[in-house]
Amino acid sequence: MKKVSVFIVICLAAWFSVNNPFVEKYIASLTESVLPVTKQTDPLYQQIIKSAHTYEVPPSDAKIDSVWKAIPGYNGIKVDIAASYKKMKIKGEFDEKKLVFVQTKPKVHLKNLQPTAIYKGHPDKPMVSFIINVAWGNEYLSDMLATLKxxxxxxxxxLEGNWTKNNPELAKMIVSAGHEVGNHSYSHPDMSKITADKAREQMIKTNEIIEAATGEKCVWFAPPSGSYRDETVKIANELGMKTVMWTVDTVDWRKPSPDVLINRVMSKIGNGSMVLMHPTESTAKSLDRLITLIEKKNLQIGTVSELMDEERIIK
Incomplete structure (x- = not known):
C-alpha cells in the first residue's frame, strides 16, 4: 500500500508540474470553458482590442487608373481578436508574435470593372509576373524552362494558336512544367485593324487549339505587338478572357546583350510589374541572373493569375 501511495504522489507531482504540456492543455480547456464570462474583463483581452487597430490595413478596391487602366484589388488585414487571445491566454501576457491575422476582401473586384486592358498588378503587392509571348523561338524554350525550374x-x-497547332508537344511541356498559358491570337494579326468577327475568330480558334493540346482553358489574352482597340478587349471579355499588356518591355527581339536587357528591366521593375519577354537568345541568357536580382529586391515571381489575385502576401 505504501508503495502504491508513493507512486500516486509522484504521478500527481509530475502531472501538476508547470512544465508539463498536458497541464497547460488542461488549464487552457478550463479557461476556454469560462472564456465567454471572463474575457471581457481580462486586461489581456482589452489590450488586444486596444492594439488591434494599429495593425489593421484596409483592403484596396479594384479600379480603373487614368494611366495604368485596370488595377486589381488587394486584400487588407485585421487582427482576429478571439484567436489572438486564445494563443496568448495560457501565459497571460501580450505577445505581438502571437497575433492572428485575417484578410479582408475589397468591395470592388477586377471582374466588376468594365472591360479594360491590364498593364500591371496592384502597386502594394510585392510580386511580378513574366509574360512570355510564343510564336517562334522554339530553340530557346528548353533552356528557359530549365532556368525557371x-x-x-x-x-x-x-501561345499563338498556329504555333500551338504545329508544336503541341512543346505546349504540353510548358503546362507540365507548372506554367500558365494564355491566348496570343491565332496568326499574330494587328488586332486594332481587323474586324470584330475576325478578332473573335482568332481568339476562339486559339482557345480551342490550346485546350485540345494542353487541357487548359485560357483566361488571359495578350494582343500581338500590344495592338488593340476597345472592341478587342470587349470581345475577349465576352469569351471569358481579360486583356493583358505589360509594364516593362525587355525589347528582347532586338537582340540586346544580357547586361542591357537586365539593366532595362531592373531599372523599371517594382511591385505589380508585368515583364514582357519572348523565347530569344537574349532572354535565355539573361533569365537566371534576372530572376536572382528580382528576388533580391524581395519581389516574388508568379503567373498573371497569381499577380491579379487579391490575396495579400504576408511577410
Whole structure:
C-alpha cells in the first residue's frame, strides 16, 4: 500500500508540474470553458482590442487608373481578436508574435470593372509576373524552362494558336512544367485593324487549339505587338478572357546583350510589374541572373493569375 501511495504522489507531482504540456492543455480547456464570462474583463483581452487597430490595413478596391487602366484589388488585414487571445491566454501576457491575422476582401473586384486592358498588378503587392509571348523561338524554350525550374518559378506563356497547332508537344511541356498559358491570337494579326468577327475568330480558334493540346482553358489574352482597340478587349471579355499588356518591355527581339536587357528591366521593375519577354537568345541568357536580382529586391515571381489575385502576401 505504501508503495502504491508513493507512486500516486509522484504521478500527481509530475502531472501538476508547470512544465508539463498536458497541464497547460488542461488549464487552457478550463479557461476556454469560462472564456465567454471572463474575457471581457481580462486586461489581456482589452489590450488586444486596444492594439488591434494599429495593425489593421484596409483592403484596396479594384479600379480603373487614368494611366495604368485596370488595377486589381488587394486584400487588407485585421487582427482576429478571439484567436489572438486564445494563443496568448495560457501565459497571460501580450505577445505581438502571437497575433492572428485575417484578410479582408475589397468591395470592388477586377471582374466588376468594365472591360479594360491590364498593364500591371496592384502597386502594394510585392510580386511580378513574366509574360512570355510564343510564336517562334522554339530553340530557346528548353533552356528557359530549365532556368525557371531551377528557381522554382511559374510564369505565364501566351501561345499563338498556329504555333500551338504545329508544336503541341512543346505546349504540353510548358503546362507540365507548372506554367500558365494564355491566348496570343491565332496568326499574330494587328488586332486594332481587323474586324470584330475576325478578332473573335482568332481568339476562339486559339482557345480551342490550346485546350485540345494542353487541357487548359485560357483566361488571359495578350494582343500581338500590344495592338488593340476597345472592341478587342470587349470581345475577349465576352469569351471569358481579360486583356493583358505589360509594364516593362525587355525589347528582347532586338537582340540586346544580357547586361542591357537586365539593366532595362531592373531599372523599371517594382511591385505589380508585368515583364514582357519572348523565347530569344537574349532572354535565355539573361533569365537566371534576372530572376536572382528580382528576388533580391524581395519581389516574388508568379503567373498573371497569381499577380491579379487579391490575396495579400504576408511577410
Amino acid at each position: 531551377k528557381h522554382n518559378v511559374s510564369v505565364t506563356f501566351f
